[in-house]
Amino acid sequence: MFQASFITLYPDAFPGPLGVSILDRAQRDGLWALETVDLRTFGLGKHRQVDEKPAGGGAGLVLRPDVAAAAIDSVNAGDRPVIYPSPRGMPFTQSLARDWAVGPGLVFFCGRFEGLDQRVIEKRNMIEVSLGDFVLAGGEVAAMAMLEATLRLIPGVAGNQASVEDESFSDGRLEYPHYTLPRRWENEPTPEVLLSGDHKAVKAWRNQQSEALTKARRPDLWAASRNGPNLRASETDDEHD
Numbered sequence: 402m403f404q405a406s407f408i409t410l411y412p413d414a415f416p417g418p419l420g421v422s423i424l425d426r427a428q429r430d431g432l433w434a435l436e437t438v439d440l441r442t443f444g445l446g447k448h449r450q451v452d453e454k455p456a457g458g459g460a461g462l463v464l465r466p467d468v469a470a471a472a473i474d475s476v477n478a479g480d481r482p483v484i485y486p487s488p489r490g491m492p493f494t495q496s497l498a499r500d501w502a503v504g505p506g507l508v509f510f511c512g513r514f515e516g517l518d519q520r521v522i523e524k525r526n527m528i529e530v531s532l533g534d535f536v537l538a539g540g541e542v543a544a545m546a547m548l549e550a551t552l553r554l555i556p557g558v559a560g561n562q563a564s565v566e567d568e569s570f571s572d573g574r575l576e577y578p579h580y581t582l583p584r585r586w587e588n589e590p591t592p593e594v595l596l597s598g599d600h601k602a603v604k605a606w607r608n609q610q611s612e613a614l615t616k617a618r619r620p621d622l623w624a625a626s627r628n629g630p631n632l633r634a635s636e637t638d639d640e641h642d
């Protein structure tokens with residue numbers, strides 16, 4: 402079973418969105434388990450202090466390495482990587498989620514204030530991972546987002562496995578647009594090809610839309626996609642319909 406541990410000053414923030422819908426069902430089905438560790442219980446003195454002024458001066462407070470290490474060491478991490486969500490980290494991607502989804506689980510240390518003393522990051526081999534180029538108030542939302550993206554890739558978690566295999570980023574592209582009933586809404590029709598019943602034409606249209614969207618919105622993704630701007634064989638081959 403995939404084990405997720407969160408070390409946090411705000412255990413009440415959990416499970417939050419991890420406790421609804423498919424993730425709730427998957428947890429009840431025994432596909433994953435959630436543990437929260439309250440960092441405050443490892444704090445020092447009467448006030449359970451977890452932070453101190455930054456060495457060298459400057460604004461804010463820094464989480465102490467001794468307190469953080471005691472909390473990390475209290476977790477039975479086993480082979481699970483210890484992730485420190487941090488704007489300085491490597492970017493979180495679908496590919497990283499795929500790697501994590503086949504592993505034993507994850508331990509997240511949710512930062513607060515100015516962040517965590519550098520020594521504990523290094524001594525406990527923490528992996529810094531960023532949710533994006535912006536600064537959150539704490540690591541909880543970032544850790545939950547990373548875990549949610551990972552859990553839905555575990556077989557049996559998503560109701561429809563095909564939906565997690567054929568979606569944005571699964572092949573280095575953004576997904577095509579979706580339509581449903583009614584066929585005409587606010588005078589806008591559903592694209593005719595989607596109502597044609599011609600699977601080959603639908604597939605070609607979706608491929609063309611996906612390509613155009615990726616080129617327009619994410620030229621970086623398009624340039625990096627492993628097959629470059631050429632059509633993949635599977636997209637022109639109706640045997641795969």
Ligand SMILES: C[S@@+](CC[C@H](N)C(=O)[O-])C[C@H]1O[C@@H](n2cnc3c(N)ncnc32)[C@H](O)[C@@H]1O
Pocket residue numbers: 485486487488489510511512513514515516517530531532533534535536537538539540541543
């Ligand atoms: C206010 S932020 C600290 C920002 C830090 N002083 C800096 O400039 O890089 C507090 C905590 O929020 C989390 N955090 C903030 N932005 C994040 C992001 N983009 N990705 C992942 N975690 C983030 C980290 O755990 C961080 O320790």
